Every structure is written in structure tokens, then in C-alpha cells.
Amino acid sequence: MARGIFNSPVVGVVNRAFVGLMNLPGVGPIVRRGLVVIRYTGRRSGKTFETPVGYRRSGDTVTINIAAPEQKNWWRNFLGDGGPITLLNLDGRDRRGHAVAERNANGGVAVKVRLDD
Incomplete structure (x- = not known):
């Protein structure tokens, strides 16, 4: 597979920048309205x-x-029956759930998380 922008080292820098913004007073609550950090365990590693x-x-x-x-690649951890996931600082606390990746007829992918608590 060709190396795309999503596999480049720039993505790590951008991700760290967004996480930093999410934690800033004033700006953080606005950024967190549409962004969340997820934590999961790799299926192979x-x-x-x-x-x-x-x-x-x-x-x-x-x-x-x-x-x-x-x-x-990360979403592939949730194919089939899916698996556990944690959404960090959602509603002011870490929220656990079960995530399942679904591919639609057009090739798009969505991961649906059902929150546990």
C-alpha cells in the first residue's frame, strides 16, 4: 500500500498538538466537543x-x-464482535465501552461505541 498522509510522521505531531489543545484551560472544552482520545489494546501486539x-x-x-x-489500522481492532475501548475525559471522566467497526456498502467505516457506564 502506498504511504499516505495518514501514515506519515506528521500525523503523530498533529495528534500530539490536538491532545495538547484538548487539555488547555478555556480552549479544551471547545475542542473536546468533537474530539476525544481513545485507549484500546492492539489485537496482535x-x-x-x-x-x-x-x-x-x-x-x-x-x-x-x-x-x-x-x-x-486502529479500527481493525474492532472488527467482528468488536472489543473494549475507553474514551478519555468524556463527560469529565474516562468512559468505558464496547466498540464494533462496521463497513458500509460504499467502503466507509464507522466504529460504534456503546458506553458501559
Whole structure:
């Protein structure tokens, strides 16, 4: 697969910048309205990862639409029956849930998280 922008070292810098903005007083609450950091365990490595993602919420369901899914890997951890995920600092606290990745007929991918608590 060709190396796309989502696989470049620039993404790590941008992700760290957004996480920094999310934690700033004043600006943080505004940024966190559409961004959250997720924590999950890699399906093959067993390592814990954290990454910021855009999301939409409806009650106890959070939807993370994946832009350019073929250039990203993290969502594949939630194929099939899905798996556990933590959304950091959602509602002022870490929220656990169960995430399942779904691919639509057009090739788009969304990860649906059902919050546990």
C-alpha cells in the first residue's frame, strides 16, 4: 500500500498538538466537543494505544467515522464482535465501552461505541 498522509510522521505531531489543545484551560472544552482520545489494546501486539479521534454522540452511543480507512489500522481492532475501548475525559471522566467497526456498502467505516457506564 502506498504511504499516505495518514501514515506519515506528521500525523503523530498533529495528534500530539490536538491532545495538547484538548487539555488547555478555556480552549479544551471547545475542542473536546468533537474530539476525544481513545485507549484500546492492539489485537496482535497486546500493547495499549491512545489516539485522538473525531466523534458524534447520541445518548450512550458514540460514533467514530473513519476518514480514509484503508490508510489507518486502529479500527481493525474492532472488527467482528468488536472489543473494549475507553474514551478519555468524556463527560469529565474516562468512559468505558464496547466498540464494533462496521463497513458500509460504499467502503466507509464507522466504529460504534456503546458506553458501559
